[in-house]
Amino acid sequence: MPETRIRRMARGLFWAGALTLATIPMAVGAASAADASHADENGSHASEHKPSPRTVHLSAEQRDRLKLAINKAPAGTAEDTITAPADVRFDADRVAAVGPRLASKVVSVEADLGDRVDTGDTLAILDSVALGKAKADYLTARAHYANARATYRRKRGLADDQIISQAALDEARAQYRSARAAMRAAGAELRLYGLSDEQIDAIDGGTDAPLSRFALRTPKAGVVQRRDVVAGKSLSSDDTPFQVVDTSKLWVMLQVSESKAAAMRPGLPVSLEVRALPGRRFSGQTDWVSASLDAQNRTLTARAVVDNRDGRLAAGMFGTATVQTQGDKRYALVPTDAVQTLGDDEQIIFVPGDEDGAFRAVAVATGHESNGRIEIREGLAPGDEVVTAGAFDLMSALTSGSRSAAHGH
Structure with a gap:
């Protein structure tokens, strides 16, 4: 007898003893001896006792x-x-290898293996000297732009009243345009590092928060499948220490x-x-x-x-x-x-x-x-x-x- 058939028969014998009528209520078509005696007295058994559907009930x-x-x-x-x-x-198409766009050091890990994350959730907090310098340059460029814009607007009014010469107005206009270009260039560098326009606008040099700190966020929702980082580890722009999979x-x-x-x-x-x-x-x-x-x-x-x-x-x-x-x-x-x-x-x-x-x-x-x-x-x-x-x-x-x-x- 094949081994698989022996195992099946063994399971069947086990359940024959384990699944009794107390746990497997079902109606069957076979007549009992008592039913047969009733059939002699009351007529046809089949006409009075119709079998119900054959059902197995399991706990x-x-x-x-x-x-x-x-x-x-x-x-x-x-x-x-x-x-x-x-x-x-x-x-x-449902896998994201996540890493920083510039050299940085891990400050803290916010997501662990098996964690379910949504798009934009923070995986780790990183610190980058290059990012801090780029933010500082942007703040400087933004301040120069604000000053040059104010100067140009003031001199344009003076020129309209013929208080200053056209040459002085042209110089103020050139400084304004130069400052605007410098600010845009500084902002473009930050975008290359992964900052959004909203994050760039929110940069504030007047707080105690280090300019070098930033959050490493997941671009996809899913489960953290790989985590190759610990606090203090240095990462390069080529590293992708997190893998998020849908x-x-x-x-x-x-x-x-x-x-x-x-x-x-x-x-x-x-x-x-x-x-x-x-x-x-x-x-x-x-x-x-x-x-x-x-x-x-x-x-x-x-x-x-x-x-x-x-x-x-x-x-x-x-x-x-x-x-x-x-x-x-x-x-x-x-x-x-x-x-x-x-x-x-x-x-x-x-x-x-x-x-x-x-x-x-x-x-x-x-x-x-x-x-x-x-x-x-x-x-x-x-x-x-x-x-x-x-x-x-x-x-x-x-x-x-x-x-x-x-x-x-």
Whole structure:
């Protein structure tokens, strides 16, 4: 007997004892001995006692032990799918490497690994001699500009009254324009260092705050993935000690065999299953397909973007991607393990019930099977929720409950 089947039977025997009628209330179609005696006195048993839907009820603890996975069934046909090894990576458009634009020293660190930050939040407070000098130069240029502007306005009035000569007015105008240009140049240097116009206007030399201090801010919202700084560390303009990543969407890189390469194109639905999270499937869509094969492996590289709003996926995970290439998409596709056999030939799947912890067995008609997935042609529609991992254990609980009901009087 295969080892995997032995392990499944062991789980089934465990749950047959652990999930009793006290925790798995369900109606079953089998009649008890007491029901049979009542049927002799009161007529047909079937006409008076209709079986209720077959449902397994689990407590939160039991559900955690079973490690069930529930996903929406994608649409497609089993024969029009491609499976390929895949690895998860950060979406490069959602990654920010953050560092200063000039040499500086770390005063304090304001954000740590794993912290969630919004755009503009402070990651660290830095101190830069070059920035302090640039701010001082700007303050000087701003003061000269204010003085030259006032002088020019005053002399323009005097010239209108013919109190001063045109030459004196022209000299005042030239000094004003020179001071204005110097102030603008000093402001442009500060912008190169990352200061906004509002921050430049707010520079004040009359306070005790050092002109050399500035905040290192994140340009993107996300999670702090890397932090390579401590207080007192010196940084250059090339250093990027912080990495902020938005992990709500991730890239999945597929390696498609040469024989399937012609069917790949952007816009195809992708279902991803990773080794670290067995039974869980993540949905996405291809957005790029390489124009050339890998010379050594003879595989075609394709990229898909998958949703990761629950944060379960992590960069570096490996798994298998299933791509729906074409064909009419009228069937719900589920993993082959999601379909169980009840009795001699009845095929069932489990779907969430109306109550928390309830799972209902639904009879289905299946179609083609390929690449670990099988078509559900009756009993489940594309987009419906279905138990994709743990169906065997639910089946064990259902059948053990039925046996208990049949012999528990």
